[in-house]
Every structure is written in C-alpha cells, then in structure tokens.
Amino acid sequence: MFVHLDTLAAIQSRVENGDSPWTGAHEAFMSDVRDAMAADPESVTDNGDGHEFKTKGPEDPAERKDYVAAIRTGDRLRDLGLAYQYTGADQYAEKAVELLDHWFLRSETYMAPVKxxxxxxxxxxxxMWWGAELVRGHEAWSDDSVGAEADLQEWVRTFLDDVGHNIPTAMGQQNIFNWQEMTHAAGSVYLRDWDRFRDAIQRNREDGFTQLREDGLLENEIIRASSLAYSLYAAKALITAAELSRLYAERLDGPTLYEYKKFDGDRGAIERILDAHAPYVADPEAWEAMGEGDPDRFVNSDGFPARKQEAASSLYEVAYSYYKKDTYLKALKQSGQPVKNVPTYVSxxxxxxxxxxxPHRDERILGWTTFTHGERFRLDL
Structure with missing residues (x-):
C-alpha cells in the first residue's frame, strides 16, 4: 500500500550487501518485529469502556488508552505485514491476522466502525489497513478461529462512510483535513475501490492546499501555538497521501499529489511546502523570529522538542527519496538541537x-522510513 513489493525486494538486496542507510534501519525494524511477535492483542475494550474508540486530548495522557492501544496495534500490524512480505515467513502473517481479528472482528473485542x-x-x-493489505489472502484467514477478510473490508467501508468529507475545523482547512483524506485514500486502496480513491486524491487537490501561500507557508498552521510542528504535521499528511498517489498513479484521472501545482512555476504544491520549512528543522529559533511584532504567528510554545525533530527528519527522509534535493538531505541528517524532549507513547x-x-522513524503511519523509503533512487528498480 505505502511501498511497492519490488522496492522491498531491492532493499533486501542492499541489506544483504550491508549497504547504508538500509542495513541499520533493517536492524531497528526487525527489533520491532520481534516485539510485535511477542505482544498480546489489544483492543478498545481493554479499558472496560465499550466498543467505541474513545480518547482524551494530549493534556490528559492517562485517558488516552484507546489511542495508545491503536498506536501499538497499528505499528505491530504494519511491521508484521512488512516482515511477512520481506521474508516470506508465515509466522508474521499469522500473528498479523490474529491482531486484526482481535481489533476489528472478534465479538468480544471489536472496535465499532464509527468516527x-x-x-x-x-x-x-x-x-492497520496497510498491515491487512500485506497479508491479504493469506491462508491464516481460513482458520475457523478468526473472522473473514470480507468482514474486515466491510468494516473499513462502513468506517469511511461514517467519516465523511467535511473540512473539520472552524477556521478553514488545516492538517486534519489532509489526514482525513489520506485515511480515505488508504482505506480505498485496501478496498480496491478506485472511485473512492480518485475522489480522495481529488479532494486533496481541490481543498487540501487551501491554506498554502505562494511562499510555501501554511496560513492556518502558523497561527497555532506549536506552529512549526503543526506545519510539518500538515506536510507529513500530504506526503503520506502523495506516496499513495505515486504508487497508484495509473488509477488516477489527474496528477499525483507530488505533481499537483497550485501556483505558476516549476514547483508543485508539496515541494513548495517542503522547501519553505526545511531550513527551520535545524533552526527553530529562526522560525520564531519571523513572528517578531506579531505575537499570534510563528509561535513555538513548547519549543521544538526532539520528538518533533524526529517527526521532521522522517518527513524529509521520504521527501529526499522523491525529490533528491540536498536541502532535504541536510534536513533529515540534522543531529538535533539541545532542546527538551517530550515523551512519546511507544518505546x-x-x-x-x-x-x-x-535511521528515522515516522510515528504516524510509515514507521522506519529509512528502511522502507530511504533513497529509493539508489535502488535497483
């Protein structure tokens, strides 16, 4: 779904040769796979609060149990699916099917398909759907102890229908819309519903860049308290969806999101965003300096902690693989600033x-991006 299987085969050849940057990333990835194999299934029912996904905001970490369980389960499913395709070992697919059944299908533990x-x-x-795609049709699905793949597909369809397509913010288009449409695109790929897929990419073209200025900044993110982090968060949503549009470009009736242009000139809309923000990954103070005289713009209320720097580095890992720009390579290789850290949810x-x-790791969707998306232009494809 987010990486072509031919790419995995080419990466495997590089790892066997001990080549950088893939070999070190592979070691980190396989460490996570081993942890996933040893993990017990989790679900939204573990907290005793019913089948609906419920979570509070980040200011109340103790009340984010469903969210944390979803992060861990998604990571495990993605990694197990990738490990199955990478190695061909059935044990990884079997574990993935077990986790999918527990989260989506089992009567006692399923998550209700509602937003x-x-x-x-x-x-x-x-x-999670990426993990399901990677084990599609595996014989583990025929075991009487698990539900049917067709039921999982119906779950995804029902959920996407419930999500809808409204721009969910009072102040206009922000990153949440881009994440919403990426979700529609990913679910549509899993469903093989190419009309849905085309519609999701088209909505991102039409409305997903509304806040983009010609200078590459995002008007509705720079007014937020953590403006640099949220701007990069929007870029990550867009580039994650752009990978889907690249991999399934033949299904589109227009340009990929990488190719889409909002303004005249040689650069696409996503490239403008990436160019505008790359210098500030290593110099967040310069970002804040742009807001001098305007206390409501370019604020980094929590500084730019190490967690956000890693998020930026994993973003530019994917960007460098597509655009091959030295400025993006510099951004992903930043060794970090002496800034405070904020804890994340998974080890x-x-x-x-x-x-x-x-290696860099995307904590949202892609995982160890250096392993799966690093320097694709150097692979034998």
Missing amino acids: TNSIEQFITLPK AQQAAIDNPDR
Missing part, C-alpha cells in the same frame, strides 16, 4: 528520538 476522535483515528487506523519511537541520526 469518534477523528485525528487519533486518522493517524492509526491506516497503518520504539523513543528509541528513534534518542538517536537523532539515521
């Missing part, structure tokens, strides 16, 4: 944060 907390669902469920992401160099 409740939007953004937390948009940044977790698509990686695997904390390991990536604690090591600011490669």
Whole structure:
C-alpha cells in the first residue's frame, strides 16, 4: 500500500550487501518485529469502556488508552505485514491476522466502525489497513478461529462512510483535513475501490492546499501555538497521501499529489511546502523570529522538542527519496538541537528520538522510513 513489493525486494538486496542507510534501519525494524511477535492483542475494550474508540486530548495522557492501544496495534500490524512480505515467513502473517481479528472482528473485542476522535483515528487506523493489505489472502484467514477478510473490508467501508468529507475545523482547512483524506485514500486502496480513491486524491487537490501561500507557508498552521510542528504535521499528511498517489498513479484521472501545482512555476504544491520549512528543522529559533511584532504567528510554545525533530527528519527522509534535493538531505541528517524532549507513547519511537541520526522513524503511519523509503533512487528498480 505505502511501498511497492519490488522496492522491498531491492532493499533486501542492499541489506544483504550491508549497504547504508538500509542495513541499520533493517536492524531497528526487525527489533520491532520481534516485539510485535511477542505482544498480546489489544483492543478498545481493554479499558472496560465499550466498543467505541474513545480518547482524551494530549493534556490528559492517562485517558488516552484507546489511542495508545491503536498506536501499538497499528505499528505491530504494519511491521508484521512488512516482515511477512520481506521474508516470506508465515509466522508474521499469522500473528498479523490474529491482531486484526482481535481489533476489528472478534465479538468480544471489536472496535465499532464509527468516527469518534477523528485525528487519533486518522493517524492509526491506516497503518492497520496497510498491515491487512500485506497479508491479504493469506491462508491464516481460513482458520475457523478468526473472522473473514470480507468482514474486515466491510468494516473499513462502513468506517469511511461514517467519516465523511467535511473540512473539520472552524477556521478553514488545516492538517486534519489532509489526514482525513489520506485515511480515505488508504482505506480505498485496501478496498480496491478506485472511485473512492480518485475522489480522495481529488479532494486533496481541490481543498487540501487551501491554506498554502505562494511562499510555501501554511496560513492556518502558523497561527497555532506549536506552529512549526503543526506545519510539518500538515506536510507529513500530504506526503503520506502523495506516496499513495505515486504508487497508484495509473488509477488516477489527474496528477499525483507530488505533481499537483497550485501556483505558476516549476514547483508543485508539496515541494513548495517542503522547501519553505526545511531550513527551520535545524533552526527553530529562526522560525520564531519571523513572528517578531506579531505575537499570534510563528509561535513555538513548547519549543521544538526532539520528538518533533524526529517527526521532521522522517518527513524529509521520504521527501529526499522523491525529490533528491540536498536541502532535504541536510534536513533529515540534522543531529538535533539541545532542546527538551517530550515523551512519546511507544518505546520504539523513543528509541528513534534518542538517536537523532539515521535511521528515522515516522510515528504516524510509515514507521522506519529509512528502511522502507530511504533513497529509493539508489535502488535497483
């Protein structure tokens, strides 16, 4: 779904040769796979609060249990699916099917297919569907102890219908819309519903860049308290969807999101965003300096903590693989600033944060991006 299987085969050849940057990233990835194999299934019912996904905001970490369970389950499903396709070992697919059944299908533990907390669902469920895509048709689905793949597909269809397409913010288009449409695109790929897929990409073209200015900044993100982090968050939603549009370009009736242009000139809309923000990954103070005289813009109320720097580095890992720009390589190789850290929800992401160099890990959808998306232009494809 988010990586072509031919790319995985080419990466495997590089890892066997001990080539950088893939080999070190592969080691980190397989460490997570081993943890996933040892993990017990989780679900939204573990907290005793019914079948609907419920979570509070980040200011109340103790009340984010469903969200944390979704992060962990999504990570495990993605990694197990990738490990199955990478190695061919059935044990990984069998474990993935077990986790999918527990989260989506089992009568005692299933999650109801309704939108409740939007953004937390948009940044977790698509990686579960990616895992499901990677084990599509595996014989583990024929075991009487698990539900049917067709029922999982119906779950995804019902959920997407419930999500709808409204721009969910009072102040206009923000990153949440981009995450919403990426979710529609990912679910549509899993469903093989190409009309839905085309519609999701088209909505991103039409409305997903409304806040983009010609200078590459995002008007409705720069007014937020953590403006640099939220701007990069929007860029990540767009580039994640752009990968889907690239991989399934033949299904589109227009340009990929990488190719889409809002303004005249050689650069696409996403490239403008990436160009505008790359210098500030290493210099967040310069970002704040742009807001001098205007206390409501370019604010970094929490500074730019190491967790956000890792998020930026994993973004530019994917960007560099597509655009091959030295400025993006510089952004992804930033060794970090002496800034405070803020905790993340899973130990695997904390390991990536604690090591600011490669390999990089996207805590939202893609995981170890240096492994799956690093320097694709150097692979034998």
